[in-house]
Amino acid sequence: MAFEIIKKQDKQVFDAISGEMKRQQEGMELIASENYVSKAVLEALGSVFTNKYSEGYPGKRYYGGQQYTDVIESLAIERAKKLFGAEHVNVQPHSGAPANMIAYNAILKPGDTVLGMDLSHGGHLTHGHPLTLSAQIYNFIGYKTGKDGLIDYKELEKMAIKHKPKLILAGFSAYTRQVDYKKFAAIAKKVGAISMFDIAHIAGLIAGKAIENPVPFFDIVTTTTHKTLRGPRGGMIMCKAEFAKAIDKSAFPGFQGGPHMNNIAAKAIAFGEALKPAFKVYAKQVIKNAKILEKELTKRGYKIMFGGTDYHMVLIDVMGSKEVTGKEAERALDEAGITVNKNMIPDDPRSPMDPSGIRVGVQAITSRGMKEKEIKMIVEWIDAIITAHNDKKTLAEIKKDVTKFCKRFPIYPKV
Numbered sequence: 174m175a176f177e178i179i180k181k182q183d184k185q186v187f188d189a190i191s192g193e194m195k196r197q198q199e200g201m202e203l204i205a206s207e208n209y210v211s212k213a214v215l216e217a218l219g220s221v222f223t224n225k226y227s228e229g230y231p232g233k234r235y236y237g238g239q240q241y242t243d244v245i246e247s248l249a250i251e252r253a254k255k256l257f258g259a260e261h262v263n264v265q266p267h268s269g270a271p272a273n274m275i276a277y278n279a280i281l282k283p284g285d286t287v288l289g290m291d292l293s294h295g296g297h298l299t300h301g302h303p304l305t306l307s308a309q310i311y312n313f314i315g316y317k318t319g320k321d322g323l324i325d326y327k328e329l330e331k332m333a334i335k336h337k338p339k340l341i342l343a344g345f346s347a348y349t350r351q352v353d354y355k356k357f358a359a360i361a362k363k364v365g366a367i368s369m370f371d372i373a374h375i376a377g378l379i380a381g382k383a384i385e386n387p388v389p390f391f392d393i394v395t396t397t398t399h400k401t402l403r404g405p406r407g408g409m410i411m412c413k414a415e416f417a418k419a420i421d422k423s424a425f426p427g428f429q430g431g432p433h434m435n436n437i438a439a440k441a442i443a444f445g446e447a448l449k450p451a452f453k454v455y456a457k458q459v460i461k462n463a464k465i466l467e468k469e470l471t472k473r474g475y476k477i478m479f480g481g482t483d484y485h486m487v488l489i490d491v492m493g494s495k496e497v498t499g500k501e502a503e504r505a506l507d508e509a510g511i512t513v514n515k516n517m518i519p520d521d522p523r524s525p526m527d528p529s530g531i532r533v534g535v536q537a538i539t540s541r542g543m544k545e546k547e548i549k550m551i552v553e554w555i556d557a558i559i560t561a562h563n564d565k566k567t568l569a570e571i572k573k574d575v576t577k578f579c580k581r582f583p584i585y586p587k588v
């Protein structure tokens with residue numbers, strides 16, 4: 174990727190792009206929400222669709238000149254329907270947080286009660302964290318994992334009966350265990366609530382058929398398109414036909430203006446890629462790699478939260494395992510060329526800026542072709558780095574090895 178025009182026109186931006194390219198190529202990306210899109214997705218993002226306004230939906234727009242935007246948006250919708258078996262799809266949400274807000278706005282009135290997973294137990298900010306706009310509008314009540322580290326469905330049912338929520342939310346950014354879709358849907362049905370699943374983290378695992386598809390079980394399913402699904406930064410909402418009108422109206426004109434058509438073109442490409450057999454191989458390998466990660470870390474005395482993983486990531490209690498804080502672990506790993514994020518663990522006694530845990534995901538390195546053998550090597554480094562977290566010399570030495578290793582797995586061959 175040469176970026177010749179930017180190079181001639183704007184050296185400051187060119188230098189930043191080149192620096193980021195080098196950082197991504199030479200670093201070990203273990204943040205659980207990132208991935209490497211294909212060159213085709215990158216091309217679509219940089220296409221002329223970025224020039225076009227297209228408020229409305231295919232066949233019903235407020236501006237002229239929509240012959241090609243309609244093709245692109247319809248393609249993205251049809252491919253998403255095929256991937257997830259959804260009755261209705263809206264591909265316009267700019268990202269995951271807006272997708273959730275659009276869904277809430279479609280079905281809730283201010284003050285309505287929502288049950289969502291507590292953030293420190295693996296939920297997500299937009300599922301009711303007090304600092305979010307949605308938490309100021311709706312009455313969120315957080316459910317937690319039980320003593321065994323798993324969602325306690327009996328407790329969830331009790332809470333649902335007690336609080337009579339209008340909406341019950343599944344979906345997580347750090348909880349790593351398979352959800353019982355039927356139980357969730359049954360609890361929602363019992364109390365007359367709408368059921369919603371935010372599958373942002375696991376959408377690619379579902380699309381690649383490595384885990385069961387929740388879409389048939391839930392009324393509404395929101396997602397991002399850029400994590401395990403390996404598409405562009407973006408969001409999407411799937412729902413049962415009865416919610417279609419409300420969701421579309423809430424997306425536009427309710428919440429957003431013109432859709433970002435270059436992004437929707439890139440979503441269509443990514444969904445096309447996810448429909449190919451190779452994506453199933455990828456999704457299965459992601460889970461195999463996460464299982465090895467869990468096993469190797471456990472062998473070295475790291476405490477994995479929720480009793481393990483069924484997905485692409487693990488949440489590690491580094492403080493409880495090695496007396497190193499999440500912040501310190503993140504900093505030391507970063508210094509040695511390995512990128513993770515510090516993360517709260519359930520009922521963390523520490524603060525969000527300096528929590529007890531780190532979250533580690535393998536979906537991005539799996540896209541680079543890394544498998545079980547490489548994961549074992551990576552765990553050796555992680556352990557060595559955490560053990561020597563204050564020893565700058567050791568961290569610098571490991572960084573050299575990590576860089577050399579990463580160069581063997583090009584993110585874009587011949588860049």
Ligand code: DSN
Pocket residue numbers: 205206269297346
């Ligand atoms: N920021 C994303 C994550 O890292 O999980 C979720 O929004």
